[in-house]
Amino acid sequence: MTNAAAHTEHIPVLLEACMRLMDPQAGGTYADGTLGAGGHSEAILEASAPDGQLTSFDLDPVAIEIGSKRLKRFGDRVRIIRDSYVNLGEYLPENSLDGFIVDLGVSSMQLDQAERGFSFLQDGPLDMRFSPQQTLSAADIVNNWSQDDLARILWLYGEERKSRQIAAMICAERDKERIETTAQLRDVIEQAVGRGHEKIHPSTRSFQAIRISVNEE
Secondary structure, three states: OOOHHHHOOOOOOOHHHHHHHHOOOOOOEEEEOOOOOOHHHHHHHHHOOOOOEEEEEOOOHHHHHHHHHHHHHHHHHEEEEOOOHHHHHHOOOOOOOOEEEOOOOOOHHHHOOHHHOOOOOOOOEOOOOOOOOOOOOHHHHHHHOOHHHHHHHHHHHHOOOOHHHHHHHHHHHHHHOOOOEHHHHHHHHHHHHOOOOOOOOOOHHHHHHHHHHHHOO
């Protein structure tokens, strides 16, 4: 279980620069595509006081819980929606926004939970879903998609130069045993490409690519 209070005072990286570029103003209408712990949303609401309006999106129920508590003091100036920012047009009229921000990728509170399956540094179920209501998991992709499709997403979303070797190794290993955990997938990737001398772990790009595919980022 996640301790929501531990993230309520989280300060986003580059917050000052983001607010300077966005320049929220009183009376404006804004959207935050990734609520997360609520840092960007809070800054937008503070800068657009007393009457700026904000709609924040997130698929992650933990983020919704944390963000809702953090932004409660702003009352009806903020609307929090449990959905992906890609569906923003379903909630806001066209050309109605004065500013929009989205913090792409995975957050520390998701990486810190081994049971969410986002990190190759911790062993956990191969999940990677932002929302438990989503049907497709990382395990589904790794164990069911064709070798060509795996290679394609590893190259397209991870810019993994060895995408074909990794896809081939995944298919070979899953024929022996279903790949169910982050540690299993990490080990398969290391078998395919080795540890090498790069600064980043050899699993980094592949995990990113699979996560993007799971969540249709």
